[in-house]
Amino acid sequence: MSKKQHRGWGVGEQAEQHYLVEPRHLAGGGDVRHVSEFLRAAGWTDQSRTGGPLVFDSPARTVHVAYNPFVRPGGWTITGKANDHEPEWxxxxxxxxxxxIVAGFTDALTKSRSAHAPNPWAPLRQHGWETERAQHFTAVSPDRNAWLQFHQTGEGQAHWWAGARTEHGRTWDAVLTPSTPMHLIEAFSAALADPQPVMRPRGNIPPSRWIRTTSVSVRPSELGAWQQARISAARAATWARNSWASSSPRTHTPTPRPYAAAAGAVRTGR
Known part of the structure; x- marks a missing residue:
C-alpha cells in the first residue's frame, strides 16, 4: 500500500500507520472513547467502575448510556426514561x-432539538441510498451492504432495525424501539449514510474485500489534536446551552471532521 506522510512533523516524533476506511459501515467497532469522551465533555456523569462496563447518565438523569464488552452479545445499550410527552425508549x-455511527446517535443526545420536523430517510436519500416499500419500509446503501428498516410484524409490533454485512456475513446490528425520538433516529441515519471514511489503526481493519482503505502516516500529536477538537466542540456547545436562556438565539457548533487533512492520500484497494 502507498503511504502519505504529513509535512511539518516535530523532531523525534514517530509516525504511526493508520488507515482511512470506507464505507464506514464496514469499518469495525473502533475506539469507544470516541463516544464516551464526548459525553463526558458534554457534562454527562460517568458512573463507570474500574474493570466494569462504561456507564453514563445525562445531566438530567433522563437518559442512560452503557457499553458492556463483558457479556454476550454485549455492546451499547441506551435508555430514555418516560416523561409527560414521550414513553420510555x-x-x-x-x-x-x-x-x-453510534456517536451520530449519542452526540445528538447532548444537543438541542432542531426546529425542523425530523425525517430519518432524508439523509439516506441524499447520499444515494435506495428506499423500498414493502411490508417493511427499507433504505439500502449504494453498495447494498447496509440498511435501515422500519420493521413491522403486526398490530402494535414494530421496531427500527439497521445493520451491515460483508462477504463473511452480518457484522453488526442496531435495534431502536418505535418510541425512540425521531430526531435521534435522523441523527443516527445521517451518521450511517455519511460517505466520509473513518480512521482505524494498523491491525484493526476487518478482513473484507468490500472495504477500501487509504494508508496514512499520522503523528500521535496529530491524533491527539483531532480528538481534542471533538472534545472542545462538545464543551463549547454545552457552555453555550448553559449560558443562555432558552429563548435566546443559539449558534450551532458543528462537530469537526478530524480526518479531512488525511483524506487526500492515494487510495489503495483491499
Missing amino acids: NVTFNPQTPVE
Missing part, C-alpha cells in the same frame, strides 16, 4: 457497530 448497538 431503548436502543441497542452490538460491539462491532462503528463508533462513529
